Amino acid sequence: MLNNLIYIFFVPEVTLAILAVACLMYGLFSKKNAFNKSTNFATLSLLFSTILIYFDFSTNFALFDSFFSNTEFTKFFKILTTLGAAISLIISKNYFIESKINKFEIPTLLLFSTLGMLIMISSKNLMIMYLAIELQSLSLYVVASIKRNSIESAESGVKYFILGALSSGILLYGFSLIYGFTGHTSFEGIAISLVEIDNLPIGLIFGLVFVLVGLAFKVSAVPFHMWTPDVYEGAPTSITAFFAIVPKLAAIALIFRFCLEPFGKFYFEWTQVIFFLSVASMFLGAIAAIAQKNLKRLLAYSSIGHVGYVLIALVSASDQGLKSASIYMFIYLVMNIAVFSIILSLKKSDSYVEKINSLSGLSKSNPVISASLAIIMLSMAGIPPFIGFFGKFYVFIAAIESQLYILAVLGVLASVISAFYYLRIIKGMYFDEPDDHQTYEFTISSESKVILFILMILITFFILYPSLLTNVVSSISL
């Protein structure tokens, strides 16, 4: 009994929940520098829970077995989530302080949101899935509108909230239909009740489609992507960094597990939906980004496109697809952290750079920064020597192995189109004359400098040692 009680503190979710409440108290009762202190506390607790997830003391903890799954897949995504959250806190700390949105509640809310994502990734029951999604997104609605005196920030928060609430409603409706037609809320129960059936009853198809729509809202796949560019643009850039880096991981992991675990047998029912979502996201992400002038909006469309590529792996509905999606999300995380750590530290005449054409002429004053940004952009476009190529490569291989040739060809086409706007940024930095003579200022804390350096090495030289990632991923299965 006592043994069990001690083990409970090695469950990462429990520890993170306790640390999040402690972080709230710590921020509340520290008189000076509350934001600084609670950010450091939150970063450390995220890193600590990463260690707990990695060493995985909790496998014997069978009490909540019907709600909680612990596999290599969930472990991989949980580690990415906590690491991504910790790093996004580190790289955005300076921005928070400089733009005077240094409230100690921000790191606390982000901790709660990360906790929600961990529960989401390992959820094994429709009820826990819903609660985790709510915990995750409720905190994000608040941080999106955290800059109270900015009308854009308030707008983005309200938009995110209303569309998020709508998608939760659709999700719940789907859950109720699934529960009504199978009599189970747990993934295993649903799968067992479907064993004897050859065709899904129409009510279950409805429920499945509703849940997929709700989840597509969360991963911002086209045509449920409308909120993404507005929320990314309106929220403070440091919050945008968190939005772009972390919640996608959890939502993608959840959509994979929801499709493959309870409904794995009926993959021909949901692959049509996912096929459409994937193609539409890739093409809209590529084409709509061309017209953008704001860097954050452009990255929003780019993330919509990336979601499209990951969903290719889901359509293939195979073990290879699962592995390639894990590789893709890791690479997505690396590239997004790198690009946001640059955007969050680049100032032009005392304001942070947000417009694309304000990057013109960056190569003359800051050659190192513009070279790094150029490498990241080439990598995001998927051009060979860099890491982004490998993400797309493995996804397309998974598609071809499952005989989805059309999807692979469409993916390559979309990635050619999307190369245009990535290259336009590089062209702006290297070939455009600066329209004014304001100087760039690059202020970066030493921690984020180290992170950026490591990530740049990873992006550039990944080709020399790709087995680093493929070995880790090879053990992944549901």
Add this chain to the structure above:
Amino acid sequence: MYLYSITFYIFSLVAILSALMVISARNPVHSVLFLILSFVNASGLFVLLGAEFLAMILVVVYVGAVAVLFLFVVMMLDINFVKLREGFLQYLPFGALLGVVLIVELGILFLTKSFSENSLSLFVQSPQINEVENTKLIGQVLYTDYFYLFQISGLILLVAMVGSITLTLRDRGQVKRQNISSQNFIDAKNAIEKKKIKLGEGI
């Protein structure tokens, strides 16, 4: 059985009529009061079904909290509802058309076999409501089997609280708050200052 049917029809009739009054009453305060009446009748229907826990929750949450909040908002905000309603009727034909289309479509759907009673009862067996009260049943599983869910709901409420405080509380720095202990500990020596004023000069 007659009594059961009579009670059912009374409750449902009042619920539907008051729901109609909610959207047709001119005075918004009356609308909210009719809304409360409709909620109470709906909870009566739940009691008839044997779901007494749901009935009580409906009264506590919807009547006790939501409707009262509505009432507060309606009374506090100076919204000219009559002006909002102007031209409302001109959408009636179009809205009615859409409603008819929806009803026909739903009718077609439910007349097909896929939503028939048999297809549902294949899977779902509702619990025996006559044996144990469902409040007791919920209590038995809520803190044991579903403890994990219960805790996460608690965290969600905590986040909602922290979030609403973060977004609304602002420290203006010039608010003069009453400090009772310092008022009580005040002393005539510190509070009153004697000054000598020269004759004929004033302060």
